[in-house]
Amino acid sequence: MTGRPLAVLLPVASPAPRSFPKLTLVHCVGIVGALALVGGAAHAQGAPAAPSAFEVIFKWSPLLLQGFLFNVAISLLAMTLGTVAGLALGLAQIGTNRPLARVAWAATQFFRNAPWLVLLFFAMFMIPFQFRIFGYVIPFPDWVKAVIGFSLPVMANVSEILRGAVRSLPSGQWEAAESLAFSRRQTLWRIILPQCVKRMLPPWMNLYSLVTMATVQASIVGVSEMLTLTSEVHAAEGGRPELLAPLYGFAMLCFFLYCYPIGRLTQRLERRFNVKS
Template sequence: MNWTSYSEPLLQGAWVTVQLTVFSTLLGAVVAFALGVGKLARNRPCRLVSIAIIEVFRGTSLLVQLFWLYFALPILGQAIGMDLRLPPVAAGVLALSLNIGAYGAEVVRGAIQAVPREQYEAAKALDFTPRQILWRIAIPQAVPEMMPSFGNLAVQNLKDTALVSLISLGDLAFRAEQIRNFTQDSTTIYTLLLFMYFGMALVLTAIMKLLERSVGRWRTTKA
């Protein structure tokens, strides 16, 4: 078996990795905005829940989170009479989303708080409600500031997808390990794996840079 025969299973695994990255990054962005805004909320229960979720998922290992969702959650479900079993894909996407969302929440919070105080005072003078101030004043100005950090988180999320191989999800890392166990050709397999992750990271970085420039142009046009 030579390196050309490795391409089909590795490409199949790469496609799973791409899907995991896309779905978990998009869902993670939603989680980040929800938790970031929630942490700034005036409603105390909402703020405390957001802080608790952020601290738990930032303060624990992604691997432990993944194992808890996939192995421990179904056992908890049995104890309370509910079926809480998650397919490997759902467990992987959920764990990655919550993890990147917790880190992204701090990016959202920081960017919103970085909006000049004068902007808030001017909006209040125009009799804007707190919700209008948030969605019409703060977030449009904060989003461009978030983009570089979100780009870094997206690339980190791509690399973190390798952990889902540990719950038998057929991603790139899982396929590579299968081939290595069969052929014992560690050097070739891990070299290919290295370059494939590097290539995907370059593509993702380029996409995030384009998105960052597009958001910057949109902000300039609105201004």
Template structure:
């Protein structure tokens, strides 16, 4: 017993090395690669590019002063809001895909397939033109800002991906769990709630993290709605300071997205590997 106990930690630590090594290489190598590319692009004018990035860093991160939350923080908030909406709607859609009633299951699967195959840019444009600028409700005017339209547009395809991730986690549970619960007198909704879903969560989490990383990267498309996101701020900087350092600004935006999304994707791969080892 003591030998087995000493062997398992060694195996676990060795198995963790690929993700740890990839994370270290990525977090160090990619910024260095971008710095080398920037120096190679601008040569002796690289100092001016770095000076511009240092001067405009706060604006790229938080938006223009006095304009509310914008820049990279707007992309983060937009992604979190869209993910929260997608979790709620995705759960409802997932319940429909596993429903016993055939027509409910057929409609839910049709919606999932439609949303999953809808280009994100089309969904954003649809929300931009379909949603009004404001809606009066009992004398109270509720505005639909570009931020709200962007969240709605991003939530559409992500809802389908969330529903599929949940359905995949539920289907990963052996059918014997269903049969055993039925033998104990549980109804289907009780089986899902108390037996299947708690076991499916470890299978769902890696896919959810991958979906969120994908959503965060896709939030860059929200610039078409007029949201004051990081790309909109980058375009403003390019217009005001000249296009000479536009490449440097876009490289910095690329670095920001990478530094946020890459750790999430790496952790998702690690969790997925752990699930495979346990199974």
């Protein structure tokens, strides 16, 4: 039997493993970028993105700066009114009329040590909203009451500044003027008060900085100044919590940029006049 050689069954060759391309940094950046584009497009189609804090401040900055200028106007008016009244009260303190001097001293101590916010509330609620004079109705807006409320502590502090400046001068100034036959009024207006100006100027400027920063308290009684407008802007932007710090930080920055140069100038005047306030 002639036999044929049997066929040898060879093992089935396994297919060669496929090699996947290696992921490089460029590929990873491309994938992340594509995902970001797709996600951004989907978010844009779904709902509009909320503006950032910088965009909100830039958008409302004209209104907020208007409110800040109103704060400055209130501080200037209160400082002017309080300085005039304070000089009169201070002159009454150092006057020769004893009953008047005691009344002036008591008024100075009362308004100087009373809380500013309480004085502001008294001015708001004790002063009428309008006056009737000879049949004419004269309105009295809230910001005018705020000016009066802030001018009361200014008056008391200016009175004390004047009294301290006059008492700080050597008594020889009065004696020399008396030896030259000057009257008390002439001595006061021609010799004493001109020397008091440089002593009063640094503390007066410090007082103005305090008044400017205190004008934000007018927002509590309904005056539309910068802090009130900041709260309204925050409400207009949906009351987003993340906008609180930037908006009020912008208000703080405005007051700092305005008051810091005043403080530096005060220090410069103190060094120039060699006067410690």
